[in-house]
Amino acid sequence: MKQFFLLLSLLFSTVLLSQTVLSSYSLDLKNKKERSEILNAENTTTHDVFVFLASDSLTILKYNSALFLKQKIVTSRQFVEDKSLIGCSFSEDGNPTLYWFSPVEKSIILIKYYLETNTSRALKFQIPLKEKSPLTYYQKDNNFYFLMKDNIRQGLTVFIFKNGIAEEKYLDFSPFVFRDRKTQQKTFNQILAENPIEKMDSGEYNPLDKVTSKSKLYTLPNRLILTLDQSLRKTQLFDIDLNNLEIKEKTFLQPATQKNPKKSNSYYHENKLYQIANNAEQLILDIKDYESGESLKTFAVSKKDTIQFKNSPLLLQINDRRPRELKNTSKFLQELATTDVGISVFKNKQNLFLTLGGTGMESKSIAAPFGFMPDFYDDFTPPSYYGINTYYSVFFESVWTKKLETTTQNQEPLAADKIYSFIDSHKEIVLPKILKLSNYSILGYYDLNSKEYILRKFTDGFN
Template structure:
């Protein structure tokens, strides 16, 4: 799921951080190696939770009911799939799981159905046409597994749907639609995807700026696949794919006009709202639009001489995992943004929408250096190999009003802090449920599989947040998420 996290460790009075052990299971992963893996998933119909625990030789499946009592288990060898990792799962009508095992290049994919009642397995093989297609992303929705790929020659995407031992292949034809580059010149769909590779957005999770700055994004929703394209600074082009009929509908949302023609723009799609952002050294604009009606719900415009009143954090500059430094002037911040790859990320919980606006250096393009003598530091955007980010955060309440309040950590923030302070944890995986998240991992010292619950916020009497930055992920953790 999240692969990189910036941890800003301030003063911390506790390492508990709203976490509780839910379950533990004794297991010795003596053959733990390159192909070892832990995956926790929820059956979306029954709400049973499954843990798939694999070392290089064996697989253990633990089945828990919806109140997380262990109800069943199965242990089997990994013969003939020793060189593969789990890339996805599905559940059949009998609620038995099927795992999808693949080599890293996706050239060999094996489907194995696990009968939890009869303790039996049934392997099947899927031949991905890697000679003419390349992999884009996998998705899980409503107990169904999907693979999205791109045909190298045709003006199409291909969506594979895996359900009940059957694979349905659906080409998505974009040849009749019009595409433009950032200079508004017409290009083919293949040219567009080549120049703007599609980035998968984790719906329901926080998406870091490193993901949301991409110009092409794909979102898997209930019965819909949404593709948003922002390569043209003047508009956001959206394709809405119905997963029952596979009909493709196009919508275009113009970006707000700016005083100068040169600008950077991007967008983020969440809960049938489109968050559009554009900037240049002179100004910053944010539009929130209703996807179904096109109505503008909110518009905010800030010039370089204004204060950004809707921010809930300082204007911050981050280099690698160093402590963020505050940028005092809006004009300086806008200069930084104009030299970076620019984007917006939105995460929503039961109360508010949390918005991050900023930019990140990309190592495959040149940058510029500039110095503001009012500021106590200099940023050199020509330094390759450094992750550099300028950003700020805002909070939008359910009435679409910006609010100012203390930012408490999300459950996943607490998880990452816990991981950073517990080095004996191996093969970690996060399962996000409605009201909390579960961190599953192998405790190599205790030789146990552990499920630990984390919630949003501080524990009682906790007064500081050891994690305040959600803009970038720069510390590596391995997560096993299909």
């Protein structure tokens, strides 16, 4: 969506697309913004919204569900002066626990803040970095999850932090068979080394540069979905129950294009698997039911066809430049064949929004003028040359009903589109954080000009 909104922003002013300022809090970070961190979070039980501002000290702002400031606490950063703020959780009493990570000390410091008494309690959790490698972390249902890959055993370890207690759960993938793109058998760890896991943000739009990953992790309540698309023939899906540690494997064959070689990928969304396969002459989108594996809808597009289910132009974007329209399907398929392909699916109250496309990179060596050497020169670059990386994406948008019916609706910007555009056009914004609530999204940021921390509301559609 971010790519397409760059085109929309040329037609509609940022003022029209920005929305309500919900709150502002005076804060002078002076020259410490590079060493400052900010985290926004919602207590999903009480729907209170918290802002944690970490600089020389820690400021905790607690808002109610209507975003009125209820409480403010300023406390010291004792024990965590040189550590990174990576997440939070909420106990049953409503008080927050913050998680501070130190790769040097190989530990996480947990500090629970008792807001009613302005006191805190710290615990140290030692991370087993010799045996395990960190993969990702996230918050879900007021708990904090830290996921690691085992370096020796073929599996994953999940640490679930709840009410100040860390519960360790091991997910064993050794019974399953894995094959790479060339159908050679590999171990689970080898597959992840070649295709690192990318976490999908649940309930949010995930951009192309994330969904082109061949290994995706979807976080659900007490459940994980892991999809592997390193094979051209199938999507290997693992449904993981975090309560009983049961792992169920499901296999979904990729749709077959008329000619090889092809590229393929998938996206899991609400008990459906969206699979895309393509080459320079054909694009296939297949939507399968998660339970039965049966195809619910299939679209096959050749280079001579018009893509009937697109709701935007066929677009090519290079770096952050203005996207340009590709003149026909043939040109689009040629460009798409040079990329890592992917599909993203997002749902709001009205519709499903699909982004189909791919991302790629070109590296070139450019002759440097005499006496000139760019900042990114290194010892491995010949003295008379320097390298330039060009990032590009090709894509189009599609708007569907929730019953998987295509529409002719004009693409309207989502809240995320407007947030990215707002950030791009306001250079005074630093430390931006996005928090998605049930009916709207909040952009929190520090304003260099006004020296305030601001919460601004954004919703889908044109104002």
